[in-house]
Amino acid sequence: MLRLRDVRKVYEGKARVVALDGVTLDIGAGEMIAVMGPSGSGKSTLLNLMGGLDVPTSGALLVAGEDLATKGEEARSLFRRTHVSYVFQAYHLMPTLTAAQNVELPLHLAGRPAAEARERAAKTLSEVGLAARTTHLPDELSGGERQRVAIARALVTGAPLLLADEPTGNLDTARGEEILALLKSIHAGRGTTIVMVTHDAHAAAACERVVTFRDGRVVEDRRG
Ligand SMILES: Nc1ncnc2c1ncn2[C@@H]1O[C@H](COP(=O)(O)OP(=O)(O)OP(=O)(O)O)[C@@H](O)[C@H]1O
Ligand SMILES: [Mg+2]
Numbered sequence: 001m002l003r004l005r006d007v008r009k010v011y012e013g014k015a016r017v018v019a020l021d022g023v024t025l026d027i028g029a030g031e032m033i034a035v036m037g038p039s040g041s042g043k044s045t046l047l048n049l050m051g052g053l054d055v056p057t058s059g060a061l062l063v064a065g066e067d068l069a070t071k072g073e074e075a076r077s078l079f080r081r082t083h084v085s086y087v088f089q090a091y092h093l094m095p096t097l098t099a100a101q102n103v104e105l106p107l108h109l110a111g112r113p114a115a116e117a118r119e120r121a122a123k124t125l126s127e128v129g130l131a132a133r134t135t136h137l138p139d140e141l142s143g144g145e146r147q148r149v150a151i152a153r154a155l156v157t158g159a160p161l162l163l164a165d166e167p168t169g170n171l172d173t174a175r176g177e178e179i180l181a182l183l184k185s186i187h188a189g190r191g192t193t194i195v196m197v198t199h200d201a202h203a204a205a206a207c208e209r210v211v212t213f214r215d216g217r218v219v220e221d222r223r224g
Helices: 043-050 073-083 099-109 114-127 143-155 173-190 201-205
Strands: 002-012 016-027 032-036 058-063 084-088 161-165 193-197 209-214 217-223
Touching (some): 002 043, 016 043, 032 043, 032 201, 084 143, 161 173
Parallel strands (some): 032 193, 032 209, 161 193
Antiparallel strands (some): 209 217
């Protein structure tokens, strides 16, 4: 599913930062892996490249058979809409849209008919246990519920790759556990490939494989 060869990402700003310093990594279809490492070690940068949000400075990057390193902005944006879904620590829901409307949004953007979008959103919200909250606005939901809406929004398009950047980072232990269990059941039930950045060793232990970064390099790759 993902194939990285000697991937480097250098940010040329006020100060030059080597965020990824030669990363070689293969992730198979249907794997669920945790990415760990200290702050600034390049984890979010890695996810942004995998999701086609940014391109590497050098190296090869294949995701679902597509060469993302050489694709232009427009081609990557199309790739994102069809292949990848993102879940963030801070949920990133649209505040003026209900839970159902937030989940429908990617389907509208993909040009699906409104009736189909409504039906699929309702089904996906019930899959994440939120059938009773579809008309709530994000600020009428708890943190754990907001993250469930974000996960439903990520799932609704049926994308084969789910990238999660600290999905339990804003939640207490019990709520974090629930989100983790939900991601695991999605992985088991749908066969979605999941790459999850986490600072939590307990969350990482829930994954089949843990890749640890330091200073933009893979320093450990452990299968449990
Ligand atoms: N857009 C950018 N421009 C310049 N430097 C950046 C940019 N984004 C990230 N960096 C730098 O690249 C390095 C890696 O950042 P990244 O966000 O990937 O770290 P991280 O491992 O996700 O950290 P955290 O655990 O704190 O989220 C950091 O030193 C950061 O300051
Ligand atoms: Mg980060």
